[in-house]
Amino acid sequence: MLPSPTLAAPLTAAVSSRSFLADVAQALLAAPDAETLADLVVIVPTRRAVVYLKNELALATPEGQALWSPRIAAMEDYMVERAGVQVEEPIALQLRLFDIFKAIDPDLQFDHFVGWGGLLLQDFSTLDQHLADTKSIFEYLAEAKALERWQLDPELKTTGLDRYFGFWGQLHRVYLRFKKLLKQDHLAYPGLAYRRAVQHLRAELADVKKPLPPRHVFVGLGGLSKAEETFIGLLRSRGRATIYFDGDPFYLEKDSPNRAGQALRRYWQAWNLPVDDFTYQEHLRGRPHHLRLLGVANASMQGKLAGQLLAEARQRNPDATVAVVLPDETLLLPVLHGLPPASLVPDFNVTMGLSFQSTALFNLVDLLFEVHLTGIREGEPGADYGVPKYHHQAVSKLLAHPFLRRYQQWQDAQADAPQYYKLLDKICQEIVQKHLVLLPATELLRLGHGHPLIEALFQTWDNCDNIIRACYTLIDLLKQVYGHEHGAIEAEYLYLFYTLVRQLDTAFDCRTQRLSVRSFRRFLYDQMRRTRLPFAGEPLAQVQLMGLLETRALDFDHVIILSCNENTLPPPKRQTSLFPYDVLAEYKLPTHADAEANAAYNFWRLLQRAGRVDLVHVLPGAEGVRAGERSRFLRQIEFDLAPQNPDLVLEDQTVDVLVNEELETRHAEVPGTDSDDTSSFLLPPSQLTNDLVLAKDEAMLTGLRGVLERGLSPSALNEFLACSLKFYFSRLAKFQENEEVEEALGADGFGTVVHDALEHLLKPFELESRDLTAADLPAILKRVPAEVTRQLRQEGAERQARPDDGLNHVLGQVATRLIRKYLESLPGQPGLLPLRIAGQEKDLVATVFVDLPGRATKLPVRLRGRADRIDALPDGRRRVVDYKTGLVERRELNLRGTQKPLNAPDTVARLLSESSSGADKVRQLWLYRFMLESDETHPAPPGSEAAIMSLRKIDEGLLSAPLDFITEGTGEPDFRLASAELVARLARHILDPAEPIRKTDDLAKCEYCPYRGICAR
């Protein structure tokens, strides 16, 4: 049932096989006043739709007849035109807005303003586009209740906005002044143009002397802003507007829970629209569709898969129109790289710009800022301009960037500059050889022998003019390389970057505000985020690559939609507004719920006339926590649409991409164009082709047994459970990490300094078997700074980095504080003092003989560990203590959990399989205790203890893990025997041939993994 079923009858009974715009073209030509077609204004949602509709009108015109085409425009362009203004660049708008704020509060710093100015501007735009009563909203915002809540928001505190809450009272004034200022110059921001267009139309209609505006036809619009709605409503009230929505009863019916129909249903009611062909036809339930839900293992495979699906589509029907739709625009480059050969796709069009942020040039600029922002400037605390010393990692990453490497190749080919031969390589080598941790800018310039590239990269930045100059030089140099390569996309990026820098240069030229590097970066990135690299192409090509928004009003025979996962389709619930949600809801401003409804409409509408649809989603299990579940739209297809359409074929597959040779073979194999073999290009998951899976064959098993016999530490075991492939790389293949400059105090080095300093401070008590008492502490505390410095020197000497340099110096201070705090806490820890230290940095070893299937002899599995400290308890038992410089929570050591405690066998299962921060630590404590009691030379008495001393949670004292579940869960009352059984189970798991060595499913584990390059993670 449609919302207004009693109105006009449908024009045709059968479901039209034409596209929506073809139907509209027919309707325009068939209308009784077709002769006045030229006087019509037809408004469509996008510029792309303008091109398509013009084409459909040309096709629909009877042969031999000439036609005066109506005026056809995209909605946004038309509103700006009706407003009679020019939309100003965002940079210039922000600077104007700042001037107004500054006039009200002369103390306002530009750096603070940059933090929220852009967002506020966007909010102004939204208010205007939705014709909001700004006075009332700003008053509401100024009320104490709203402000209280805002002050609690830590994010806003960092922007400095909390210091300007007084401004909320002034905001309306600022808004009015801003509008007035823009009006004087006939300028506007986008939302303001919409408001002005409505105001002008209202005034025009009220003026009886003016003729009525031309008749408007609004075509294929979806969710409208309030300004658009009002604009159309005003024209309708004078009979000057006809509306053709493209809808489907599947989601338009009154009781449909589908959000896709939310906006259209409302317009139907408000405007009392007739039921027409455009909304009556049952496209989704009444015509055949072949839909495939295709799951892939990771997001990066989607580009390649899209290419293969496209090839398949073209082979099946070379005349079909195909759209590859990318709800996630960052996939554009992978999709472009994965396109089939020109023989299959001779022509295609990209109807979306390439976001500057996904380009390699953006990455280069980002690395350049990283160099300057992570450097330090000694002697001028608080200043963030000028960085005389840069961090070696940032410098090395920058110098390794492909753009700079390409520049070096070009430079090496210049015969007249032999002094610069392999310049970047030489600088990198020098950094590694001399172990330069912090690189003085002067040193880098010296190494660069005056080359302009090195000067552009490492000259000190004292103001934004320096940054702009560096960018210009960089562009000029890189232009020499890419400018001569015909059609190089890099040359396009460079030109775009040049225009951005130029805009900023002009905008800041005559201004007195001093911008920090961070603020300048923010400003620049803001512009880069908005900038799109446009593509030229045949606009009506049969193959289109487009974003979901660009598909509005268009239809294709075959649609391939990527990223059909929650948080992409529909988009995430992210609120990009300074205004709290309740203000948006109260004043009916758009919220994420509206964004969801719009995405739903665009999605379902696109499916209406598509015969074949491929919906690609990333499998959540494979992508770990980052990939959302498959999109709710796919579930709606499965559980709502499919049962209602008997002609709908739905396939749900997990697929893998083909490697190039296989693809070529399959191209050759695929029968004629009528082929309906839908799986011909897709591999089932069992034939994984591009994943690293290593079988546990005899050679692998021998290697693994060797590792177990030589000694398995708790951390090695944790590594295996986290990612067996990483374990293989580091313990079996023994891959070396890249040669790198090592700083004294990386995470490892910092821990070593703390451990070694503590060991030396407590050594006399260990050697003399003397109890440590509270009376000994003052003397020990005095020795802490000197001991830390000594350890720092030792570390520094080993790694050739200066202990008092920059970050190292700071971390040394932190180490001193941690150790002091820890020692001071000892008297307060219940029952700890007097403390008898039985040993420090002691090796622990235990051997478990494990029965293996098919082997006559038991395998001696050796466990190894190193105890930071072993305490001799007064009752004869021992306690192994592990110092941790990281944070440890007491609750994570309770493996049973507290809310709904697990039973003992399930807790044992967690202990043997789970890879998490808590499980890793409990395993370590368990094995330490087991080794302590089973030590081959000095076994401790039963009932000994293992505990963690977290130096970040000193007040918590010693943290131990409840281990009673081990005896309870195994049914073996003796802790040592029960533990030996569990160690045997773990060993059998490691050696199980049915479990290949493979990548972890949890991408978070790959984040800091040194083997990411090998794994392509």
Ligand code: SF4
């Ligand atoms: S990158 Fe990830 S999958 Fe590869 S070895 Fe490291 S943790 Fe395992």
